[in-house]
Amino acid sequence: MKPKATKPAVRDDLRALEGYHSPQLDVEVRLNTNEAPVGPPPEFAEAVAAELAGVAWHRYPDRSAHALRQDIAALHGTAPERIFVANGSNEVLQTLCLAYAGAGRVVATFEPTYAMYGQIARSTQCAVAEGERSADGSVSLGELERVVERYRPSIVFLCSPNNPTGTPERAEVLERALEIAPSLVVVDEAYGQFADWSAIDMCDDAGGPANLVITRTFSKTWAMAGARLGYAVVPAGMVAEFDKVVLPYHLDAVKQVAGRVALRFAAQMEQRVAAIVSERLRIEQSLSGRGLDVWPSQANFVLFRTTPCGRTGDEVWQALVERSVLVRNCSSWPRLADCLRVTIGTPQDNDRFLDALSDALPDALPDALPDSVMDAPSASIS
Numbered sequence: 001m002k003p004k005a006t007k008p009a010v011r012d013d014l015r016a017l018e019g020y021h022s023p024q025l026d027v028e029v030r031l032n033t034n035e036a037p038v039g040p041p042p043e044f045a046e047a048v049a050a051e052l053a054g055v056a057w058h059r060y061p062d063r064s065a066h067a068l069r070q071d072i073a074a075l076h077g078t079a080p081e082r083i084f085v086a087n088g089s090n091e092v093l094q095t096l097c098l099a100y101a102g103a104g105r106v107v108a109t110f111e112p113t114y115a116m117y118g119q120i121a122r123s124t125q126c127a128v129a130e131g132e133r134s135a136d137g138s139v140s141l142g143e144l145e146r147v148v149e150r151y152r153p154s155i156v157f158l159c160s161p162n163n164p165t166g167t168p169e170r171a172e173v174l175e176r177a178l179e180i181a182p183s184l185v186v187v188d189e190a191y192g193q194f195a196d197w198s199a200i201d202m203c204d205d206a207g208g209p210a211n212l213v214i215t216r217t218f219s220k221t222w223a224m225a226g227a228r229l230g231y232a233v234v235p236a237g238m239v240a241e242f243d244k245v246v247l248p249y250h251l252d253a254v255k256q257v258a259g260r261v262a263l264r265f266a267a268q269m270e271q272r273v274a275a276i277v278s279e280r281l282r283i284e285q286s287l288s289g290r291g292l293d294v295w296p297s298q299a300n301f302v303l304f305r306t307t308p309c310g311r312t313g314d315e316v317w318q319a320l321v322e323r324s325v326l327v328r329n330c331s332s333w334p335r336l337a338d339c340l341r342v343t344i345g346t347p348q349d350n351d352r353f354l355d356a357l358s359d360a361l362p363d364a365l366p367d368a369l370p371d372s373v374m375d376a377p378s379a380s381i382s
Contacts, residue, residue: 218262
């Protein structure tokens with residue numbers, strides 16, 4: 001007699017969770033996932049291929065990724081012992097939750113913000129305390145103090161610039177968080193190179209705040225989303241604690257090579273960032289000129305609300321898709337009713353988006369940009 005098959009039951013605390021998803025539709029212009037508009041220069045691929053020719057594929061990769069950590073440390077003027085590398089900054093966040101939070105502990109977020117903070121925290125059995133951001137997307141000192149005092153979180157997550165609003169964290173908020181947080185303050189700088197200031201400025205060879213962790217990714221400014229490579233600048237001694245929870249040989253040889261090669265092209269990266277920032281200004285002013293509510297951004301995307309023009313976010317999103325332009329629909333997210341987020345693309349992609357938006361909002365105010373912006377030559381994104 002065959003035994004009766006029983007469907008395995010997922011963990012009780014995971015039953016109500018959903019996975020993190022971004023729509024992947026077949027469109028001509030994809031501006032929904034904050035990727036770089038173009039890839040690294042051709043010389044990058046050639047250099048990676050040359051380096052990979054020397055990889056001993058039958059051997060495990062360097063478990064500590066020492067050479068890559070050394071190069072990243074040099075970029076930031078700190079010590080390799082204070083660099084942790086992983087499969088995207090999401091794995092860095094997961095490792096932090098496993099090592100410093102977990103069951104019986106609390107992490108704090110300030111909403112709306114990057115959804116993966118709460119997702120990763122809950123999947124690692126942390127409780128999540130959700131503070132509120134101000135209308136402009138910033139965290140107020142009062143709200144920071146309220147959340148920390150009430151919940152005593154093991155990790156405080158601050159996103160700077162914040163996703164999806166593009167708002168940079170104010171230095172005084174970070175300084176206050178470092179003063180009052182009972183344990184770690186994690187500043188996610190996935191978009192940090194687009195912003196006016198960085199928490200990395202607080203770190204140097206001599207050290208820095210003993211409870212400050214800054215995460216970065218190669219996905220955005222380095223144009224390497226396909227590689228899934230991220231890292232963190234951490235206090236001395238923390239990497240050894242990560243070794244207790246991270247999988248052995250978790251960072252493969254290809255990622256280690258690609259990361260090291262990418263750092264040779266820092267000048268091209270900075271040019272690409274400058275071009276994206278220039279296009280971001282053009283998009284922001286165009287959206288404002290159409291009568292939409294726009295959050296000033298210091299990232300590679302812009303968040304805007306459609307209702308001032310009489311159409312819901314869902315309606316505008318669908319109208320854009322029908323014109324083969326995909327942006328991120330944030331309308332169903334808490335606190336972001338009728339909001340859409342557009343990634344800054346190439347000048348040509350951005351023109352397609354603005355043209356499609358004009359069709360989607362026929363009754364909007366005419367687009368009236370200042371001459372100083374309209375007359376400026378388009379920056380080259382390459």
